[in-house]
Amino acid sequence: MTQATVSELAVGQEIPEFQRATGLHNWNRYAAVNYEFVDIHMDDEAGQAAGYPTAFGMGNLQWSYLHAMLRQWMGDDGRILRLGCQFRAANTKGMIVTAHGKITAIREEGGETIVDLEIWTDNDSGKIMAPGTATVALPHG
């Protein structure tokens, strides 16, 4: 992000989304790097036994999508200082999951621009799945 871009930030702005069509291709890759081999993430029957229509994705993968959204917006030099969220809904097979962020505060500290954001993931029905907040630091130019 350039200095000019940082100076144009405003409270209330939404940052670019990070979106993925989700299913076993995403979840199996995530299981393989996080050693997260759990039946509910691999097997529709296990997902159904837990009360969902299909197997469902890892909350941790939505956690990663929220981080990826911030990185994509900030560029390599931005820093995530803090991030928190809750997991409120299951990401079942075929859902389009979108990570969103909206600026809630901007301040200058030690030569960096510190930005607070409301962040969340939702699905293609508009249901909010993982709401949270984050704080990032953007270097000046």
Add this chain to the structure above:
Amino acid sequence: MAKTNISDAMQGVVGGELGRLTSFPITDSDIRRWAVAIYYPEDPPRLFWDADYAAQTSHGGLVAPEEFNPFAWMTAGGPRKATVGHDPDLTEITLGIAGPGLKFQLNGGSEVEYGVRMRPGDVVTSVRSLAGYSEREGRLGLMLFTTSQDVWTNQDDQVVKTTTSTLIRY
């Protein structure tokens, strides 16, 4: 006396260590595979796989995505027994006392503060401890909130991240 699920024994173990892990050294490939998995089906950012590119950035070399887990696929302590089931009293059992015996548990969410980035060659140590208990009446009755804190440091004792997690039991 007001109804509570927080016993004197539980209050007495607040601050106690719940677990400690040390990673094998992180490799370039661990980071690259993580990034490929997270960004699939699109390409991951060069910062996570192209050492020449990464050397030209403010990081001076490859770094891991902030949420990278260096403890997957075994830790330096060797193979561990798989945890069987999810006993809601696991926190207290780990600390050698009786738990509240509540039947249900939910992940109440996590919050992370980040320090230095993880890089190839880093050895990360995680120390998880019981941070505290609180409770309040909720829709499903008296809800017990247990917070734990997990502090990760690298081989230079720099803090990588501090995670505060909340477990809800009822």
